[in-house]
Amino acid sequence: MLSKLKLNQLYFKDTSFVNLMTKRIFNVLLVANPYDAFMLEDDGRIDEKIFNEYMNLSLRYPPRFTQVSTEEETWKQLANTTFDLVICMPGTDNSDTFEIARSIKNKYSHIPLVVLTPFSHGITARMEHEDLSIFEYVFCWLGNTDLLVSIIKLIEDKMNLEHDVKEVGVQMIMLVEDSIRFYSSVLPNLYKFVLKQSQEFATEALNAHQRTLRMRGRPKIVLTRTYEEAMDLYNKYEKNVLGIITDARYPRGGVVDPMAGIKLLAEIRSRDPFIPLILQSSEVDNKVYAGRYDASFVDKNSKKMNIDLREIISEHFGFGDFIFRNPDTFEEVARVRNLKELQNIIFSIPKESLLYHISRNHVSRWLYSRAMFPPAEFLKQITWKSLQDIDAHRRIIFEAIVKYRKMKNQGVVAVFQRDRFDRYSNFARIGEGSLGGKGRGLAFIDNMVKRHIEFDEFENATVVIPKTVVLCTDIFDEFMDTNGLYQVALSDADDDTILKAFLRAKLPDRLVEDFFAFFDVVKSPIAIRSSSLLEDSHYQPFAGIYSTYMIPYLEDKYEMLRMLSDAIKGVYASVYYRDSKAYMQATSNVIDQEKMAVILQEVVGTQYGDRFYPSISGVARSLNYYPIGDETAEEGTVSLALGLGKYIVDGGLTLRICPYHPNQVLQTSEMEIALRETQTRFYALDLKNTGHNFSLDDGFNLLKLPVKEADNDGALNFIASTYDPYDMVIRDGIYPGGRKLITFANVLQHDVFPLPRILQLAQEYGQSEMRRPVEIEFAVTLNAQKKTGVFYLLQIRPMVDIKAVLDEDLNLIKDENVLLRSNNSLGHGIMEDIHDIIYVKTEGYTASNNPTIAYEIEKMNRKFLDEGKHYILVGPGRWGSSDSWLGIPVKWPHISAARIIVEAGLTNYRVDPSQGTHFFQNLTSFGVGYFTINSYMNDGVYNQDILNAQPAVEETQFIRHVRFDNPLIVKMDGKKKQGVVMLPE
Template identity: 80%
Template sequence: MINHLKLNQLYFKDTQFANLMTRRIFNVLLVANPYDAFMLEDDGRIEEKIFNEYMNLSLRYPPRFTQVVTREEAWRQLNNTGFDLVICMPGSDNSDTFDIAREIKQKYANLPLVVLTPFSHGIRKRMEHEDLSIFEYVFCWLGNTDLLVSIIKLIEDKMNLEHDIKEVGVQMILLVEDSIRFYSSVLPNLYKFVLKQSQEFATEALNEHQRTLRMRGRPKIVLARSYEEAKELYMKYANNVLGVISDARFPREGVVDPYAGIRLLKEIRSMNPFLPLILQSSEPENRKYAVECRAQFVDKNSKKMNIDLREAISEHFGFGDFVFRDPVTKAEVAHIHNLKDLQNAVFTIPADSFLYHIGRNHVSRWLYSRAIFPVAEFLKQVTWESLQDLDAHRQIIFEAIVRYRKQKNQGVVAEFKRDRFDRYSNFARIGDGSLGGKGRGLAFIDNLLKRHLEFDEFENASVVIPKTVVLCTDIFDEFMETNQLYQLALSDVDDDTILHAFLRAKLPDRLVEDFFTFFEVVKTPIAIRSSSLLEDSHYQPFAGVYSTYMIPYLEDKYEMLRMLSDAIKAVYASVFYKDSKAYMQATSNVIDEEKMAVILQEVVGTQYGDRYYPSISGVARSINYYPINDELAEEGIVSLALGLGKYIVDGGVTLRVCPYHPTQVLQTSEMEIALRETQTRFYALDLKNMGQKFSLDDGFNLLKLSVKDAEADGALDYLASTYDPYDMVIRDGIYPGGRKLITFANILQHDVFPLAQILRLVQKYGQGEMRRPVEIEFAVNFDAKTKSGTFYLLQIRPMVDVKADLAEDLHAVPEEELLLKSENALGHGIIDDVCDVIYVKTQGYSASNNQLIAYDIEKWNKRFLDEGKHYVLIGPGRWGSSDTWLGIPVKWPNISAARIIVEAGLTNYRVDPSQGTHFFQNLTSLGVGYFTINAYMNDGLYNQEVLDAMPAVEETKFIRWVRFERPLTIKMNGKKKVGIVQLPV
């Protein structure tokens, strides 16, 4: 069916309200004699009145008025200030107002001029002989300041009309009227009504800033004073006319025609059967013509003419609430206040009423009047004629609204409103303070996902952030002050005392209803994360200093409220724990400046009985200082694990993958490594733990389980491989018997889920827009039955490179100053606290002694560990190889005090760089450098003579230990794979 196709391709472009109404009137020159100007200003308060008028209508930028009397004053002002509008008030004397106006027009051809005058007998006579063609409009001053607002808005609408209609499809109301007296009184009422309506529909906006911008999408009012002008405007903008209000009598072909309006409305009706039309006339006999062209009739002679007109517009132009009526009795069957109401009611409206309204385009007109252009535009094309299927029509309206609301909610920090927060809401804030570091990062990611359409293009994956509500920092301030907690919090009492004092304190009462609304929408466990002002700030890492709690979802809302409140208070308390205070001191921050926002977020995962955890958690870094094989540093690196992400943060064994080479995973490249270095435990949330006692440990309700438990939950499909002990092989997938290894092989190598592609995009755009390397936390819910899933971005922060950014060119250091240089080095940063070198003697070296060498090194390493010191380790071949012919078979504990490990090839003993495969997890997590040098082939430099010439601290048959008086300087550039060890100066 045509429209289902359309819906699938439907991507609602966000309306850029900021691009509307860009041309404004800021400065107005008023040419009038002092008496007329005084009369206009009603004792000199025009600016104040206009200002109040603007404020009442939530309009910004009220214009400034400059009043001049004489020609000289006018020119002096014009030469000094850029004016946007000139209003001339011709007095009844023979003043030269019109002459001044003509001179202005000659020099400033594009400056709009308007005549504003009280139509006394003398002025009318004078104006009969004036050429008024240089003026945009002539208005009649009846002592009402509203008219000035209307004049300014009318001219602004005219200036912006073409651009705004093309840009987003803004609507226009066409007013056809040539009586100056009449349009001078109708326009203020019309504008007041439309601007008030735009305040109403601005409630569809998600925050204050958006509200102001949305008002720019209000319908424009265009005044035509002749048949030809009206016809031309209608033909040009026929698709964007909200409605037409026309007089009956006005000029046609240069002559006043008593039936011009009736002719115009009949023509419009023949082109558009459903457009709302209003005929207003002072001749009651014209009512019959209104009936002929299905227009509303408004009698100009009525005492309440303005009220009649307003009611006709409100009823027929789509303003106000939408009322579904019974087509026969006209009784109300449904009352729709906003978009969410329409979405909820669309399936329950009686068929005959629904058909009556969609058949007449009422729904799209209502959406247009509320500046919801994308949906209005779309639904206008879906006509009853093209579809002829009520249920399909309901479905289409529903899906269009849902899609629009999702898109509108994404990337915007909305104010939390109970009546509007629902499952399509994404990110809202309670309070007006800051969102804190994590909160800002999340808002940034949400916005990034919205702007880059590639994230939408995966067939079996969606990329989103979890539903999030942030309690801004002002709630923290209020909590601290009303409970008078600062004195205790800043004192030296222990953490437990602080936690208990905070748990006894009270959160603001108004939050209770907000939390209940949140529970209604997010029917999953909730994570309560800290988001402090300093956390994730660009220049200092505060990650992991404060607490993150998780609470299960309960049917008992009050019990859940208690847990949530306790968790929030416990996060607040963590600002003042000993570790936080010490960290503050270490980073030269003042604890009083630290303010805490709190993030409430759905926990990503699936429920398995009383446990809850995601299929995959991970941390991606957009730069990799340990690239191996074909990997490049800038391709980044990702750590993946089963279960909750705390496992990764706590340093558990994860799967290390480069998203550009997802099939080349070091840990699964050899069976022995796979069995030794893949994940065996994981974390899950314990849904039975009701958090009766919140403890300092934010993981008190997490379970540490073995992979066997996940297998029993049936959670490992496509995530694990099976080790077959009989055939001694590892098979991708789940098979009976045999140990399950967390390899994510089906996802990484067989592309069951596009994890690698999503990670590439996330790294690319995250780093691109933060303009620095980033670290990104994420989690994935994967459904093995449908082979589809959701990728949740949890956090983004700059990678704070504690190890300094090496701007220095390491190739430029003279060779005579070096002990070692490698062109194939892993690791990054500067180390300057190592004085010792342990190296394998090359004289008479034989691989047959490798096992004995390993024993010697182990003994010395233990001594270094006991003293808390480090050394540089140099030897031939592969360190840690289980094949003693390839290298010295040490295990990590035997060499764990080394800060740099060097594989140095000999002429008769060359080994390809192993890149420390055997210790990879330890190298990367501890930041140990790994150099490969084949000096005899001019691949790097090893100045062994210097070491041989030094006295040994100790020496065995195979190895020597020497100590420099001052520390060596070790520098590694992980991006360029270059490393050097400089001799002490």
């Protein structure tokens, strides 16, 4: 019971390593006479040595040393530079150093002071009489630069301890020791060990930046010199102690107590049965006490004391590999190096071994030492006492790791590593270059989904991006250079020649193993998409210029490799096809600046026999310039289709919905419209086609099938309705007989899957984070048995509509400057190339002539089509109404050259705006404007007198066609539903 409960609450927040170790030591002032300083540097290279030491340990920001030997130099330096630490080296000759130190402390009380002294008889004697209370620590200099690194790290750890423990639960190792000589030799070893270990565990990070940051989560080391100091610290940070190393003899209650260390062990062991303790002593008799309190013992007199100590720490403090042991014989039964290995092996660890380790908190300690705080905290609470069920423990550990790894992988562009890429990996890159436009968009959405937990709150839906690996742009450069392809690519050769040259070329060999690792994990068809630098760049609409290929999944990975290589080369080649070059010229980009990254992505969908396709594909736009009914422009619009998204891109009949009004779908509002305006065909990937006919057409292996085929596949469960020809009604759902209509009714109106809500979130967050309207491509797979589904975000890009850049307020344009004004219009943008208007004469107009008028308009429209020109169409009533008493019964082909269609009411013939519902699909896909004007009611302007005064190009009994020399500029503001047609200049 506990496990179910606990696991559901398991929401891991990522550790922000950025906020750790924020206080640093950058500048160190060294007060020493020239000879001692020279001895210290051994030949004047202290900065270089420290730098090398830092580099070896992958530490950043090595500090700078400034050396002074007289009081006046000291003040001069302190006045000019901010120092974070002062190290004093008292010489044998005079006591200047202590004097200087004291005066520094008086003036700069916040700067920590440290004494570093070569231990010789003279100095020791002198130091006995000095007051050392102003110094943080006294160290004994044995000529080892490591000690300087330790001093700096020790003081940094002290400065950051409280904050870092509170922030994420960083662990602490406590050393209790009052012998200066002793801690001066132990600390460098301890730090070296911990820093090396943290270099190791940082490899769990997914990229170099994360690796450096993770090092900040390493355990802190704290030095205490009395029993009271040690207990205060333990009381404060009891929950965050990784382990304690203590001497036996040191001050307790103000006097040196030979049993102080043993009393400390007793007190701590009574509170925590599992914390690792180490007793080190030069008196071997104390070993007995170590045994009594289950502590390890280190003999200070041993020649290899440092090695012994390191081994014990490594074994007991959770560092290094996790070794599962047999509790009786202590033999190793299994060893794991990282989280993935632990996850793979957890169910096969022998029962008694696992019991031994979990009952002693070993797993959480190992995670702590590796700076994996979220799962460590979580597993630490689930003790053996509370659960007492070994299989539940296995399950919980497994779930915790999976959840943590998923969380770590999401929203991060990892570096692809063959041995680490598995089903919890989300997004990785091969190469060092750019991810290109689509790649960046994907990384951005992945991160967005991770940050907004609302995406995680659906009972029966998950929101993710498909598994993705990006080949960065540097691989493209390498491919082009090593195969010498620029010559043919930039020539005037035709597309076919270019593609053939690219297919003959060779991709870098090292990619083969990476691709195999990818196939092993994905095990589904793969989409190979272009992600160029210019594509989807914020201000340039490059979408759809380059190719996207799909390849089926095959058991034979060499065949699959061949198809994949061809597809990658095909995408590379498409940069240099004729259309791309022409497009580059048109947008004044230089083709050799275009670099191509390639996205390899699992294709979203389900396999039905030899076909593969998703239940739903769609494109959402966060701004809708054709809102109808009570929709608003800001609520956005979504086009949905069954099958692969290519159908939408190719302009197929999709279902248009607004995610905020899923119950009001125009296309399914009337039976006649539903039968005419819903999807009849769909695209699926042909799994039998293994790409031997690889061609310029990136859809060469896609099947375009009638919807009936999807019904035979059983793929329409929640997305179709059935037309019943006997009762002449459409029923939501699948029933025998009757034509199936793709209405998505169960998803939209009956909440089988929370598609509208997910779309609202995606549009809202996408738009607010990109700070501009966005277009999002997505796909959904539904599982009819389980009533669940997965929503995959495939792409996000800014909505760039060349026509759409309209910044002016149309209300400010005076009525005398316009020919037409509508306060209720659909469409957005500016048109500057229309010279012609066809309008229905109003004198003597009666609705009985409407069919004749429709026929006359059709004839004129044909001439416009032949000349490739456009016009504005104005007339009374509802255009396209099937009832000719309500308006002129034209069909779309009869008026297809019109770019603006106006419904103008007359005093004796007023209409409610139909908002062009009959042609809705065509209006939206061709960007046609639709104006409603009732000027006799002061709703808008229609300046017919000006038109009547113009000579006619052609005139019939009912309609007139006039042409202006200068263009009629059209401006439409889709957000405010306003439109004007300006009078020509």
